[in-house]
């Protein structure tokens with residue numbers, strides 16, 4: 001019982017749309033700071049802006065309580081070198097992080113994370129989030145500190161251990177006294193409802209079930225300072241206008257530029273459908289600089305009907321769980337445990353090749369298993385009931401498998417790593433690692449426009465999103481105190497309203513799913529692993545044809561489908577930005593995840609620069625900005641944060 | 651009405667991300683509000699179980715099922731190709747989630 005078809009069969013008629021339809025109607029609000037996206041970064045931004053005295057409004061496509069990639073939970077608070085048991089200094093750790101990420105990642109955000117992540121975590125605890133084993137449920141588990149009851153994670157416990165470090169797996173490789181203690185295990189499934197509660201307590205105007213569609217520039221001039229934002233309610237179709245002095249983009253990245261499955265559109269390990277790059281595109285149209293948009297990596301995570309990472313799709317990255325073959329023989333793969341410093345093996349071509357050879361020659365028998373039964377019982381307990389029970393979409397896996405009879409002490413989860421985790425080159429993450437550029441206030445080149453979380457060109461950590469959101473919130477509030485509200489342009493609003501409502505004027509033509517897969521195909525054929533000038537031009541021409549022929553046929557039968565349709569328009573714009581950036585980067589570089597047949601090498605000078613691009617009068621302007629343009633991270637952070645007061649005191 | 655055959659478009663895949671037990675569900679619509687995707691809409695009949703409308707947009711986050719306040723009202727339903735398998739190490743018996 002419960003499906004639409006069952007209802008129809010029982011009633012003989014479809015249910016009427018359950019919310020009032022308000023196409024064409026408008027609501028207007030006025031605030032100091034408007035936050036776009038109520039995920040992890042967005043909530044923290046709203047809370048810290050409100051605590052800094054600003055009036056705050058926040059758009060969110062879903063319900064803030066569980067929205068975003070971090071809505072269901074999070075079990076790793078990454079990069080907390082400021083915690084009392086850390087063996088590294090925050091400033092040194094930030095440099096180490098930048099080194100391990102290569103030259104291309106957001107050093108400003110990482111410095112902020114390393115400096116303020118522990119304060120952010122303590123504020124999470126203040127609000128009621130669980131960050132330590134206060135009930136002594138995990139006594140005896142490795143990494144648990146009996147004094148503070150903080151639980152350190154094996155993940156990344158050796159410097160730069162995204163890949164196996166030298167000597168991994170050998171006895172004594174990662175002894176307790178040498179671990180960096182920079183990742184803390186937490187009970188993150190409690191966090192998002194608490195963040196929402198706090199937003200409400202602070203009087204944040206939460207505009208839920210509403211997709212933000214445009215940043216408003218002063219007098220409608222691209223590049224001019226921020227004066228507000230618009231949105232469309234995905235249940236009623238009402239058009240929302242928010243006048244604001246500052247805006248913070250916290251909409252995360254884009255999951256659907258290269259792949260989307262029109263039948264099973266939602267299934268994905270890392271993104272829900274709501275993350276479609278809207279914020280990046282809104283910033284772009286407002287005149288903000290983007291960078292690293294030329295990068296695209298083959299996606300290793302499942303989308304469509306592939307097994308999710310933890311139900312067997314991934315490496316045995318269920319922390320500490322050894323991967324074995326059908327005869328219980330250990331595979332030569334790291335397990336994200338203490339013995340290998342928390343390394344992943346799935347991106348390691350050498351290890352995958354070694355396992356494949358072993359399978360071919362009968363050394364390893366299929367299928368493989370994640371061997372919970374081989375673990376010390378207390379470690380199996382911690383992995384199952386703490387890590388997996390808290391790490392986001394894995395909570396329901398723990399629930400359903402436990403109810404279905406799985407026993408963490410005696411069973412092994414079947415693993416399809418060699419099938420599901422092998423990247424198909426055409427299924428890529430667009431602009432992977434790319435996004436919005438900011439200064440030390442996390443403000444973009446557009447005055448009053450800030451960005452935080454995964455919408456900046458950054459790593460995909462929950463704690464990064466929290467710390468940068470919190471930081472952007474207080475900076476935006478300070479900015480809003482200094483300026484007057486600017487003029488919004490009614491003409492710009494009318495144009496935007498017409499654009500967003502256009503698909504509701506038709507009830508036949510091309511539906512959003514077809515449009516999405518149509519764009520995906522262009523990207524898969526012409527901008528996949530290997531690229532060249534002609535291919536990229538072909539892609540741009542095809543997208544121009546899609547815009548000319550298909551977009552005017554886009555139809556939406558109700559406000560929900562309207563939101564999905566508008567997301568496709570973001571995806572088209574995102575694809576164009578990426579293609580233009582790929583064309584402009586005439587080089588091949590693993591660091592930038594770009595391979596061009598016509599430019600197989602890289603000019604070392606070019607590799608010392610970010611490629612930034614932005615719009616001026618709707619024309620693309622390219623710019624080379626030196627890597628590490630942010631200067632000395634420690635000094636710059638300190639210069640910009642002399643008034644920072646640490647953990648919130650109420 | 652129940653026996654009547656209607657001309658309907660195909661059903662989306664996967665069609666039933668969660669199963670709702672109408673005998674237990676109290677129609678509180680917590681799941682409707684929890685779901686970030688709006689997979690559900692409230693039932694026009696007050697107190698009746700919500701309707702699964704956008705089944706294929708579900709990202710299998712599980713929040714609706716883990717946050718449902720009524721024991722036994724909602725059961726998470728992995729799609730057929732995604733049902734996890736495991737083996738008992740001692741007996742070698744392989745099981746799969748139903």
Ligand SMILES: Cc1cc2nc3c(=O)[nH]c(=O)nc-3n(C[C@H](O)[C@H](O)[C@H](O)COP(=O)(O)OP(=O)(O)OC[C@H]3O[C@@H](n4cnc5c(N)ncnc54)[C@H](O)[C@@H]3O)c2cc1C
Pocket residue numbers: 036037038039040041042059060061062067068069070071073074075076077078210211212213250251252253269270271274275276277278279391392393394452453454455459460461462463464465
């Ligand atoms: C299964 C899984 C496990 C993970 N485990 C961990 C972990 O243990 N540790 C860790 O550090 N990280 C983990 N992550 C990653 C972490 O959840 C993300 O890095 C983090 O949520 C990013 O925060 P964000 O605020 O940038 O984006 P999100 O939290 O995704 O929030 C973005 C929000 O913006 C909203 N939005 C998008 N577009 C619009 C629009 N146009 N208008 C209005 N709203 C919009 C979305 O609905 C969403 O709520 C995990 C992620 C997943 C999926």
Ligand code: SF4
Pocket residue numbers: 670674675676677678679680681682699700717718719720723724
């Ligand atoms: S949350 Fe549970 S009880 Fe409430 S409507 Fe949904 S299924 Fe029914």
Ligand code: SF4
Pocket residue numbers: 667668684685686687688689690707708709710711712713714715
């Ligand atoms: S599993 Fe998540 S996405 Fe699917 S219906 Fe439930 S809450 Fe919505």
